[in-house]
Amino acid sequence: MEGVSVDDPGPLAPLVKWRSEFSKMFRYYLDRSAPYVVERWIGTLAAASIYVLRVYYVRGFHIISYGVGTYLLNLLIGFLSPKFDPELEALDGPSLHTRDSDEYRPFVRRLPEFLLWYATTKAFIVAFFMTFCSVFDVPVFWPILLCYWIVLFILTMKRQITHMIKYKYVPFNYGKMRYDQKKSAASSSGSPRD
Template sequence: MEGVASDAGSAVAPLAKWRDEFARTFQYYLDRSTPNPVHRWLGTLAVAAIYVLRVYLVQGFYIVSYGLGIYILNLLIGFLSPKVDPELEALDGAALPTRGSDEFKPFIRRLPEFKFWYSITKAFCVAFLMTFFSVFDVPVFWPILLCYWIVLFVLTMKRQIMHMIKYKYVPFSIGKQRYVGKPAASSSGSVD
């Protein structure tokens, strides 16, 4: 009996070692991609293009695409929302600064950009893998799903934009804000 247990343990050890090495290598490349958002998003765009091409060529898996669209919409809401919702904060007695003497609170996302990117990329990869299994190819009339998703997107974004206007926050910052001093006066003393 002991021989059987030791054989099973020795068979599991190489698999666990390989899994740990793979996880470590994957994390290494994930960490290296962090400071390169443009390259990361271009890679995700390539994965999305491959998925769209696969769905187009197969002419199916519209339910998978619809589920992917709903999931991406959910991620987008988290990406555009503040970590601390001002509506809930107002109920607690705390509020956004309204005077110059109030404390400045920078916009912090509920879902950071890196996690947003990583979740979208994983979602496209999982959806791509699902297109290889016929059980997920449920026959539907895809234009109805597309219209419903568009209506859902418009209504959700309208609500999100109204929330952004009401509480005066902008979830995007393009580059670092730079302050430039006044131009130096010319040192020539000539008068025209």
């Protein structure tokens, strides 16, 4: 092939440039949304509501809903699981706080909250757009899918809760003692230093 240069981007150069700029802008706004936890989840709830209304009015696409539900269950398990599974690290010793004499180690999730939110939102948006393609409207008896998903949820949660009890960890921060710098600074300023 004569006359073709490796450095020549060709007719797709503007498209590649636009994609790169869009990706940077998307990442910028995604990073800026990180501190707004409640607002992000309200947006996800709105996307989920729009998807549910679409499925309800179309009266179809139950297999997509089952797929989204199973995917969300998988994400939830990742959110509730520790990053380093104690069962897999039996040779290195426990990585979670299991005895009073052990050093305290904070709970680190396998799937952080931000990634859980992002994957959940993306799942509902993709599922919503899939409802516009009739190929995905597979005729199924939806009550059987619902019953199967409920059984899957119960068995999976039972296994996860048993794992939590066995290795004595709680994946939530609610109810745990919290130390703020403001309170410790105020209490230390009133006491004499040694």
